[in-house]
Amino acid sequence: MNTLTDRFRPLTGHRLFWPALVLVVMLAANTVYRPGFLSVEVKEGHLYGTPVDILRLSAPLILVALGMTLVIATGGIDLSVGSLCAISGAIACLHISEASDQNSLSTVFTALALAFGVALVLGAWNGLLVAVIGIQPIIATLILMVAGRGLAQLITEGQIITINSGPYRAIGLGHVLTLPLAIIIAVAAALLVAALTRRTALGLIVESVGGNAEASRLAGIRSGRIVFLVYVVSAACAAIAGFMMTANVSSADGNAAGLWIELDAILAVVIGGTSLAGGRFSLGGTILGALIIQTLTTTVYAMNIDPQTSLLFKAVVVIAVCLIQSPAFRARVSRRRGATTPRPTTRQPEKEQVSA
């Protein structure tokens, strides 16, 4: 028994092992409930099935959570991402709905550029408040979280803007090589962020700022600039997520688009093993976290869990995930269960492992 545990230690010791296990268990439970859950078929030239739905629907959350990971790594938090999703979607849809030819590519690209630009400005506003003026991140971004919702409704004039634009729709529903375009965009963004942070010193700098901003500054890192930057990146991610959400239903709802996604994103980051205190972060963990959250939502629908109990069901799963992931909790459980075969080492060394 002991040798078996030892053999699996490198695997179970990996920081992504436990979230991955949770995801596998959830998918397995769904498959038991409905054997066809994981089946994927080709319909109208692209893949069709629940796993594809999960990937496509988790794309916006993956994007928002990626930006959130960087913000949290610097010890901050960005509550305004949901409102930014709504604003960017609203601006893009408003522009397209005003155009004479909604299917024209130039219209769609102008709309995207316009909305993206506004999102960057708003991200810079967040960065300015946090990095330059020195307001607590949770308060600084709370301003835009509240005001941004109003702004989105101002843009849509309180209405739901419905558009009928093929190219814009493709962002949420299109397919490339039989895969949903949304997930390809999300993966591309993830690879870009990973390359920028893990193949250059940027990731290390972000982590050092999160660990101790003042010490980093004294060591020669321009902490303020890094902090400013992550809020802009977070806003950019939120803007693209906003395009996907609105494209998914071909309409912009200033009131509902991206509502509470900031909380889901924070949860995804935490499930992925990034500490809210800042410092070391895991992009892979965040993506897994986002997939877990979306799978959970889909599970509720697929198993037709009563809406009145679904929130409780979700909460129980989330608590379970967090407990399983806690080394202290696992150590306590295994100590109690395996009193006769005491585990020789604690789990400290695994913290040194780095993964993208």
Add this chain to the structure above:
Amino acid sequence: MRTRRTARVIIAAFAGVLLAGSMAACGNSDTGGDSGGDDKLVLGFSQVGAESGWRTANTTSIKEAAAAAGIELKFDDAQQKQENQIKAIRNFIQQKVDVIAFSPVVESGWDTVLKEAKDAGIPVILTDRAVDSADKTLYKTFLGSDFVKEGRLAGEWLVEQTKGASGPVNIVELQGTTGSAPANDRKEGFAKAIAANPNLKIVASQSGDFKRADGKQVMEQFLKANPDIDVLFAHNDDMGLGALEAITAAGKVPGKDITIITIDAVKDGMQALADGKFNFIAECSPLLGPQLMELAKKVEAGEEVPARIETEETTFTQEQAKAALPSRKY
């Protein structure tokens, strides 16, 4: 035109930033000035907010009806917050308006402020949503839709349509926000109506939170879990519209392979109905302005009014939608 819109967006961006700075200052800009002195009836109205197209149409209807009826309207937007609404009602009391009307954000917690209005001798009318106060004398009347009836009308139409069906009819239901009055009541009304035909069976029922994105996401799973869905009943148009996309993506034809029944009759929903993608809509009308003004005059004059007044509503089939669409206000 396009550049003007662009300019508007940019101005809006700056306005939003300014707004953020002065959040504490906003709220009751509409409630200043003196009132009640002249012979014109003064109505203080506190709206929930501007969360949907339905609500915007509701606001417009009230404003227009007040102007047409020669009533001075003091309008307050509570921005979905009960404390704003309580503040607004207290303001109305201080200004001694003749009648107070409001759409309560939530059902509970109104007793104190309604008591204050009663003590000040100002009659209160509830619109659109009810309160759960035990003391029914705190308000004169409740003007609003009967959600149970809407669900029942939807169910009755389906029973009528499926009279000849011999086999089972599989229904999936997209519920509104869990626990909200319209979701509970529409579910109840529909379930009661379809009980008339034992062939009609709800095979799955989930909350789509009254939103398009959620309606779509839930419908995607419904379609995969239940291969033979005959009917979709959505508690509002928006969820139905979201579900349309999921149905199309599954290679089925909405309105033909799957019969779609919704509630509300907002413009996009009516368009879908006229296009043959929906099959039936039970209306939930926001245009209660004229009825409200009439009521305000009556309670001001001290006339007795019924404790519960229903909004004038109808139902639409595809042909009726085609005819009604050009003149729809919302």
